[in-house]
Amino acid sequence: MKIKLSILFLLSSLFVFANTGTIKGIIKDKDNKEHLMGVSIAIYNKEKTEMITGTITDMDGNYEIDLEPGDYHFEISYVSYKNEDLRIAIKPEETIIKNIELMETSFDLESVEIIARVSRESENLLLLDQKEATSIEEKIGAKELSRKGSSNVAAGVKKIAGVSMMGSKQLFVRGLGDRYNSVELNGLPLVSPDPTKKIIKLDMFSSNIIEYLNVQKAYSANHFADYTGALININTLDYPEEALLKFSMGSSFNNQSTGKDFTRINAEGLRYFSFDVKKRQELTPQKYWVAKKRTQEIDADFNYASYGFSKNKAMPTSDFSLTGGKLFKLKNQRKLGFLIHLSHKNKYEYKPNVIQKQINKQNIIDADFISQKYSYNSVFTSFLNLAFIPNKNNSLKYNILFLNNGEDGFNEKVGTRPDWQNGEKIATIRNAQYINYRLFVQQLKGEHQLSKPLSLHWALGLTDVKYDVPDRREIVYINPTSENKNEWVYMTLNNGNDSKRVIVNQLNKELNFNIFFKYELGKKETKGSIKVGAAGKSTTTNYHSYYYGYLFETQEGNLTLPVDIQNPDEYFTPEYLKKVRNNSSDAMGYIGESYIWAGFADFNYHFGEKITLNAGLRTEISQMSVTADMNVDDGDEKASIRKITCLYYS
Structure with missing residues (x-):
């Protein structure tokens, strides 16, 4: 019985669908033939006492609607255009193509002026x-x-x-x-x-x-x-037209990491928000930043930068966001608006049993490891937008954006390499790396309508960005006897290149600007425009890195004293640290500067709906210089400066 009813319902539906008619077409501007998007089409019954349905045109001005046979009243309306009323009779299975042209209209409002800001979120x-x-x-x-x-x-x-x-x-x-x-x-x-x-x-x-x-x-x-x-x-985002206050919180769970053991290198500071660069830099004794000797003793202060780690339960991912803003209407049509935003989001990630193989030029496996990777990512955002509109022809905007992103990773891999006692010994490599990205941007922008067709646009920006790897640590353990994997010792081969610490920091400062005049052609901006302007940017990059490879006192067989792999801090006792040598405290870096000045002109014109001319001219003058900032007292390195000046046309 259910099957019969379903078939009957389907047949009746098909019968109704087959008897409908269709009306479709394009709605245009009567003068310039431009297709109009978002035109409202309301469809009433014959007497116009009841609205049956309705639709709007798409971005190309097209519309299409299916209706049952009968007489209908169509009402077409669009902002700043004269309404159109049509009566159309539709027959069964009939398709009517009805293209419509609307005529612009205007009306005066005494002492009323409407100024709206376009939002491009739509x-x-x-x-x-x-x-x-x-x-x-x-x-x-x-x-x-x-x-x-x-x-x-x-x-x-x-x-x-x-x-x-x-x-x-x-x-x-x-x-x-x-x-x-x-x-x-x-x-x-x-x-x-x-x-x-x-x-x-x-x-x-x-x-x-x-x-x-x-x-x-x-x-x-x-x-x-x-x-x-x-x-x-x-x-x-810009300031809101209406008062805004929004707060949100969220959390998510990852069955791969949430609630599981999560390994991290020992460190202090606000690790949750990744505001811990300074604390981690303090782990590095100041003397290493200015070291001039390749080999020197490691004092007991190295104990503060140990290779210890801890295991805690990974928390769920969390995020929060607070946004608020308001527009104040002052005297004489002046306006003052603001928007402020604060947010934070973090994420714990665990990738178990990652297979890592390294193949050399002879297509022979050079390394064969299985890794356990742990990473914690945190992003803190603060944003402020201020706007001042003295009148309808002028506006000023000031934006401040601060971003702080920390990537805290710990990687433990176990496997073999041919150069480690012919690949017969199993080694464990522990690598801990923390990367901090910090961005601070200030921007000031202005728009001025000098006359009806002519406007001036300008912008000025100042950017400070930092990249810090305050204390990357890597240490290698090797098992002296493949039968007993509980005996672990420090690896001491490769002249101090196995166990090491690396510090990197880079600071970029950039000042940039652009300014241009825009002249609108024709009655509407869509007819065309001419832009003439200039732009420039000045960038300074200060980069430094420090590499420390450690040599440990060895016993018979080129191996160090045994160490508990689960508690390596105990290995760095004060008496043993006196025998540890810093093999390569090299300071490497440079200071780079670049300047770019540009002038440009741009011409756009719409000859019709399908033909547009776009022509542009740009010329740039650039100059770059690099000054090496090496550990010049530690070898034959010399400071050098190189300048390049280029002129480009396009």
């Missing part, structure tokens, strides 16, 4: 911007980021066609990697703190402060000529 508005753009670009707004579950910029750009990422640091656009791409924040260049990457870590930027992302996949005269893959522009 998907529809960004699609319209993308449609009108003369360059190859894609945009994704805050609402779409939220809908797709993208909590940061790295997750957001992966939603864009042609963009892929490996982890949070490896960005590829159409197959082009890190050095072929570039990042901007609100239209100003953003320097990377990582000395090995051109692109800043995109997962540092929370989607809570993003209005929209813009990925430009072709060169433009308005931007610096340092990319061939893509330019990613991160646009932050």
Whole structure:
């Protein structure tokens, strides 16, 4: 019986569907033939006493709707256009194509002026911007980021066609990697703190402060000529039109790590928020920062930088966010707005039994390990937006962004290498590395409508970024007898290259600006525009690294005294530390400076719906210098300066 009823229902549904009619078409501007997006179409019964249904046009001005046979009253309305009323009769299985042209209308309001700020969080508005753009670009707004579950910029750009990422640091656009791409924040260049990457870590930027992302996949005269893959522009939020106060908290569980033993190197400081760089730097005796001798005694203070570790239960991932803002309306149409945001997010991650094999040029396995990897990641964000609008023709905005990101990792791998007693002995390598990224950005921007077609736009930015590896530690243990794996000792081969400590720090300072005049052509901005302007940036990079390889007193067989692998701190007794030597306290670094000055002109004009002319000219003058800052008293290294000046046209 149920089957019969289902079939009967299906047949009746098909019968109703087969008897409907369809009306579709395109709605345009009557004067310039531009397709209109978002036009409202309300459909009433014949007497216009009851509304049956309705729809709106898509981004190309198209509409389509299915209706049962009958007479209908159509009402078409759009802001600043005259309403259209139509009566249409629809027959069964009939398709009616009805293209409609709307006429602009205007009306005067005495002593009333409406000034609105465009918000580009909406998907529809960004699609319209993308449609009108003369360059190859894609945009994704805050609402779409939220809908797709993208909590940061790295997750957001992966939603864009042609963009892929490996982890949070490896960005590829159409197959082009890190050095072929570039990042901007609100239209100003953003320097990377990582000395090995051109692109800043995109997962540092929370989607809570993003209005929209813009990925430009072709060169433009308005931007610096340092990319061939893509330019990613991160646009932050502005003040809200209405009072805003929002607080959120969240937590998640990972069955791979939450509640499980989580191994970390011993260290002090605010590790939860990753504000512990200074405490970790204190682990390094000051004399090592200025060492000039390759071999020196290690005093008892090395005990404070031991290789001890601890195991605790991994907590659930947690995050919180606080956002508030308001717009104050002052006298004489002046306005003052602000937005403030604070957030923190962390993550525990455990990767068990990772197989690591290293193959040399002869295609022979050079290393064979199984690793246990532990990592803790923490991101703290604070953001402030201030805006002052003295009148409808002028506006000033000031943005401050502070990001602090810490990556705290511990890796233990067990296996063999041929150079360790012909590969017959099993070794354990423990590597602890903490990386801290810190970004502080200040931006001041202004927009001024000098006349109806002419406007002035300018922006000034100051960026400080830091990259710190305050105390990377690695130590190697080897089992003297393969039969008894409870006997572990320190590895002492390779002239002190096995057990070591590495310290790296880099500070970047960048001052950048851009300024341009924009002249609008035609009655509407969509007809075209001319931009003429200049831009520049000055960047200083100060990099230093320190490497310490340790030599330990050896016994017969080139092995050190036995040590408890579960409690290595006991190995560094004061009497034994006197016999430990620092084999290679090398200080390496450089100071780099670069200056780029640019002038540009850009012309856009829409001859019609399908023909657009875009022409641009840009010239750049750049100068770079590098001053080596080596341990010059420890060998033949000499300070050197190299300057390069180039002039480019495009």
